[in-house]
Amino acid sequence: MDELFFTGLGAGAGAGDGFFRIAAATPKIRVADVEGNAASILACVRSAAAAGVGALALPELCLTGYTCADLFLDRALLRACEDALARLLAETAELPVLFTVGLPVAHGEAVYNCAAVCCAGRLLGLSAKRHLPNYGEFYERRWFAPAPLHLSGAVPFAGQGPVPFGAGLVFRCTDPGMDAVAVGVEICEDLWVPQPPSVAMALEQGATVILNPSASDEVIGKAEYRRQLVSQQSARLYCAYAYADAGEGESTTDLVFAGENLIAENGSLLARTPLFSCEMATADVDLDRLLAERRRSTTWAGPAFPSGGTAGVGFSYRPGAARDGAAAGEDGRGAGEREGSGAPLMRSALEVDRVFPRTPFVPADRGEVAERCETIFGLQAAGLKTRLAHTGSRHAVIGLSGGLDSTLALLVTVRAFDALGLPRSGIHAVSMPGFGTTARTRGNAETLASALGADFREVSIHEAVRQHFEDIGHDPAVTDVTYENSQARERTQILMDLANQAGGMVIGTGDLSELALGWATYNGDHMSMYAVNASVPKTLVRHLVRYAAGLYGGAIERTLLDILDTPVSPELLPPTGDGQIAQRTEDLVGPYELHDFFLYHLLRFGFAPGKIFRMACRSFAGSYDAHTVWSWLRVFYRRFFAQQFKRSCLPDGPKVGSVTLSPRGDWRMPSDASARLWLDEVDALEPER
The missing domain is CATH 3.40.50.620 (HUPs)
Incomplete structure (x- = not known):
């Protein structure tokens, strides 16, 4: 844009207009190389933070690789994942970006396919996969237990004391001016079922952004169906949806993973990466618009009988803030107001990487x-x-x-x-x-x-x-x-x-x-x-x-x-x-x-x-x-x-x-x-x- 054109735009030119940058990325991995995978994940998170991303989805089980098979039950691998996540949290303590890390989590007598939700050095929660495929080459029930229908409280993990665990967790930002940021996480197959968990997340907890860490193998015709599925779910829920796909480094013994990352908003596909690449899809989604759609819809309302399987978790982008996401510090200033905090505030329309059609009544195509x-x-x-x-x-x-x-x-x-x-x-x-x-x-x-x-x-x-x-x-x-x-x-x-x-x-x-x-x-x-x-x-x-x-x-x-x-x-x-x-x-x-x-x-x-x-x-x-x-x-x-x-x-x-x-x-x-x-x-x- 022409910088001179935008000089003197009047009061409010720098104010947030409800735009929020989200991303989905595919790191290069090696199966069972937890340390090497953690380094790739860290590079992705740093890149996202540098690009001003507020929420980043990374693929399912990316810390180990989705194709580890019976190794998922190995104690050494499970311990290595927990230790690596602790180091990732320490390395990202100053980075104001919410991101997912896919890993196996041993809890009680079972192992769960989880996405660790992290932000500014804190583990906000462990979102567990509810719907486990058990067909074709996917035998997840051999290794994992499905997330319980009802949230099962909190568990200590990766050196951080009890964090929420289960499906249906929605992470809502408590920083000033960012209350529209409410992030839900569902994992791969959760989207493909008749009643995805994201429905309850949006209806009961007001999730405006859904992140989907996924490992979707590639076969003829699947890519187009996947794009339609993501777009339709974003339309059905009036939400933004980021889908991160496994890619290079997964075992090709029987399957190939293409690493196609997708971002959709209210039915429109805003960004996607090429098949067979390890790239990041980034888009500025309009949360203000999504809330407006929900408010004007006479059929948008919570169910008569809540599922009981969702819960809200507060968080802050401020480094060192408590997990409950206090809205402001001792000086009364919130995220992005402290010098050098770098928090991803809601963006102005002048700052976003997005095109607004000049003739919105006329199809862009x-x-x-x-x-x-x-x-x-x-x-x-x-x-x-x-x-x-x-x-x-x-x-x-x-x-x-x-x-x-x-x-x-x-x-x-x-x-x-x-x-x-x-x-x-x-x-x-x-x-x-x-x-x-x-x-x-x-x-x-x-x-x-x-x-x-x-x-x-x-x-x-x-x-x-x-x-x-x-x-x-x-x-x-x-x-x-x-x-x-x-x-x-x-x-x-x-x-x-x-x-x-x-x-x-x-x-x-x-x-x-x-x-x-x-x-x-x-x-x-x-x-x-x-x-x-x-x-x-x-x-x-x-x-x-x-x-x-x-x-x-x-x-x-x-x-x-x-x-x-x-x-x-x-x-x-x-x-x-x-x-x-x-x-x-x-x-x-x-x-x-x-x-x-x-x-x-x-x-x-x-x-x-x-x-x-x-x-x-x-x-x-x-x-x-x-x-x-x-x-x-x-x-x-x-x-x-x-x-x-x-x-x-x-x-x-x-x-x-x-x-x-x-x-x-x-x-x-x-x-x-x-x-x-x-x-x-x-x-x-x-x-x-």
Whole structure:
């Protein structure tokens, strides 16, 4: 990133935005070489700490090698593991990273396949594997006992006095500002069963990060299934999931281990290492987003009857802190506040190694855009088809301006009519030239309507609006809001009356971005009988129209492409001397790509202004400087709050995405809610020019 670009980003620029760096790594090992393996593990931990990783997963039984077989029952090997873990704890006492070490642990009359969870020189607990495979080449029950269904208290180990033992342990950071860090550990096969332990860890203990030390042998087709499994579990639990796989050094007597490390967040695979490598996968996961997903989900709740097999364990990243993870030291400062502590604080959006898509409403994979567009067209047309059939309407009236939104509404209406078997001549596309209408937009409207087989007519509003100005005593030379809105309301009246004449419905054209900003005339273009674009943002409208252009081809494609190249404008002010559009929407309210970015992260995750600002600065670096982003963010919040009254009485319209503003369920907000809290935070962010 350009360092100069981010100078003077205002208050809170260094504050944590909920991002937390996690990793999964595969050390090179030798089977049964405990000392050598401990050295490889230590190198991985040091590398992770240097990279600012807060939680690191290392493979299953990596201290011995997963393929030790009957050696797991050997007393010498068991003693060597405990001694090596004690030395690892001593060597990592100053490293603020939570990490797992896979090793066999003898307890009572049994040996358990465990992950020792360590941080800053302390053994936080021994997480034991619950589900032991006993098929193919995996005969773990020959050597290990499954973790008990209920936690079995604490045991002394590696020179540290009693530590929690069993499955279902969740390690929650107690350092200031890091309460969202709650790490659960399940081991390999635990993920592959119908009811993984991580489910209870997330539901009962609030685990936001799951680490999986694994030893997954490689066969044809398994890698893709494993990636899907990890991604789906992260989606199901609204969590981050790090999967560390055994690799080079394991015995190849019968199996090969490929060392593929994976990190997923809420269904998305953020990072993975190549097969047959010993590398580290690292990603900055957004814990703030994960908690937002859980809070907005009406089905996210703990089970009616807790399993009793989970427990929370507090910890601190501060060297020398007690195991209970006291939140602050004697001087009242917590992790990362002491000079040189190096604790991995929650990261700012400006610090993370992560990309935030500029157009979050549009698939990042361009190959998916066509599929997404077809689905959206289908949803819009299905909604309108049902409404037309229910009301018995055989006619639809659309104000066709030659702009993007009315073009999309016409394309959707054509689909709905075709699906119902109605003649397209029942679609009445009405051009209503006013004081700002240009020949380009009027011509495109007529060409498109005629090419699609719709009925096209023109009704000039010049004389009607002039009469209205005379009636209310408005000077037409004053091109103020009255001048503009009178035209919009006259057009709506014409459309409503034409719909009455035909016994049809007025199809609304306004989009989601305009609703968010209140960029609509109340009881003008704000009103219709069914609003097909109400949940489609402007950045997505463009893709839908371009997609339709490719489907139709010929004259329709040429017209649609010209509409795409036309500046977005309500055309309510007189054109320039050479007949060009004088009123450009984005010059007045700001770039839609910025507003759609703001809108998505506000409504989808409830992010605070500071986080949205820093994410936008990172995403749009090189296109907009920090002050430009800040100024339009302030406009967004001011308009979003001030214009809620327009959204409180919206007409019906189909929901096509996860973010909508329908007052009947998706967004409920008082029309007179104060914006002060949000604007104060935005003002505090003002960057230097």
